[in-house]
Amino acid sequence: MEIRIKVVCTSLCRSDLSAWESQAIFPRIFGHEATGQCASGKTKICHLLGLERRGVMHCDQRTRFSINATGEPVYHYCAVSSFSEYTVVHSGCAVKISSLVPLEEVCLLSCGVAGAKAFGITEFIKPNDSNEPIQQVIKHMTGGGADYSFECVGDTGMVIGNYCIAGMLRWMGFDSYTWNAKVKPEITAHYGAFLTGRTLKGSLFGGWKPKTDLPSLVEMYTKKEIQVDEYLTHNLPFEDVNKAFNLMREGKCLRCVIHMEN
Numbered sequence: 001m002e003i004r005i006k007v008v009c010t011s012l013c014r015s016d017l018s019a020w021e022s023q024a025i026f027p028r029i030f031g032h033e034a035t036g037q038c039a040s041g042k043t044k045i046c047h048l049l050g051l052e053r054r055g056v057m058h059c060d061q062r063t064r065f066s067i068n069a070t071g072e073p074v075y076h077y078c079a080v081s082s083f084s085e086y087t088v089v090h091s092g093c094a095v096k097i098s099s100l101v102p103l104e105e106v107c108l109l110s111c112g113v114a115g116a117k118a119f120g121i122t123e124f125i126k127p128n129d130s131n132e133p134i135q136q137v138i139k140h141m142t143g144g145g146a147d148y149s150f151e152c153v154g155d156t157g158m159v160i161g162n163y164c165i166a167g168m169l170r171w172m173g174f175d176s177y178t179w180n181a182k183v184k185p186e187i188t189a190h191y192g193a194f195l196t197g198r199t200l201k202g203s204l205f206g207g208w209k210p211k212t213d214l215p216s217l218v219e220m221y222t223k224k225e226i227q228v229d230e231y232l233t234h235n236l237p238f239e240d241v242n243k244a245f246n247l248m249r250e251g252k253c254l255r256c257v258i259h260m261e262n
Contacts, residue, residue, distance in 0.1 A: 001091040002059070003040045009104040010034035010082035011232075012244045012256045013111050018154065019077060020245070025055045028075040029065060031082030031258075033110035035103035038094070039086065051204070052079040057090065064088040083241060085260055095214040101221070104235065104257050105228050109217050111205065113255065116227050156187050231255045 011033040020030060055075030056063055065074035065081065081087050097106065123141060127134040139145050151158050189200075208217070220226045234256040236244050244256035 002057070002064075002088050003038055003091055003094055005034075005036040005082075005087050005089060005094065006039045007031075007034050007036040007082050007085060007087060007260050009036075009107045009260070010258050011107050011110075012241075012248055012253075012258065014154070014248060015111070016077065017245060017248050023053075025075050027067070027072070028055060028077060029081035029084050029087075030077045031084070032078040032080040033107050034080065034082030034087075035097075035107040035110075036082075036087075052076070057088075058092075059090065083238075083258070085238075092211060095211055097215055097218045098222075101218055104259065105232060106218055106221060107257065108228050108231055108255055109214060109221065110210075113228055113231050116231065156184050232257055235259060237261070 010031045012031075013033055016030040016032070020028075052058060054061070055077065056079075057076065058079055063073040063075055064087075065076070065084075066072060067074060079093055080089055125134065125137060125141075130137050187200075194200075208214070217226065221228050231254045233253045234244065234247060236256055236258055238258055238260050241258055244253070244258060247253040247256055
């Protein structure tokens with residue numbers, strides 16, 4: 001089942017920028033973090049859907065957008081395409097939430113900000129300030145290496161190379177890859193990195209199950225149990241969507257929320 005959504009707010013994710021710069025699927029409507037109003041029938045159906053990367057819908061592998069003059073298909077992104085006043089999504093990609101929460105803030109829960117808690121950072125390291133490799137600095141600080149390491153910038157070379165697993169972790173360390181690769185999606189490793197028990201694990205949406213867990217995340221936000229507002233650095237009208245991309249590319253924003261006209 002598919003539903004038509006009137007988009008109210010949508011935020012720009014780094015994944016939108018990375019896909020725009022690296023995937024040759026055009027013309028295309030990006031955007032996958034959004035809140036809106038259902039403009040068609042209600043549904044309570046739950047479906048198990050995979051991550052869609054080809055720019056089409058799950059059910060028939062076709063698009064729901066086209067150019068009027070030519071009929072040329074306009075491709076989707078993550079089967080959502082929220083950089084549009086209206087979009088059509090599979091019912092498995094939409095979740096009903098409370099109507100009392102601020103839509104411009106909870107749209108960030110749709111992806112990278114989901115489940116962000118406040119943790120105390122005790123050390124902050126700038127690699128250029130050290131005279132030795134940063135992995136050695138971390139080994140000294142942690143008494144032999146970290147127990148856990150998380151790659152969050154989209155550099156596959158850091159996931160498995162000497163910089164990350166072999167250089168920073170203890171023998172039984174755990175490394176997690178939590179971001180989309182910006183340039184090189186393949187990961188290669190020497191088998192010796194795993195002989196002592198090290199583990200590599202990927203993560204999508206922080207391990208949450210969106211259809212069932214998003215309402216709980218929204219409730220946690222209303223109770224101030226998780227942080228969301230702190231990630232919102234810019235509010236922009238839809239006509240300035242290109243400005244949002246530039247801010248993201250230049251590293252001048254965390255999250256830009258794009259507002260559709262009333």
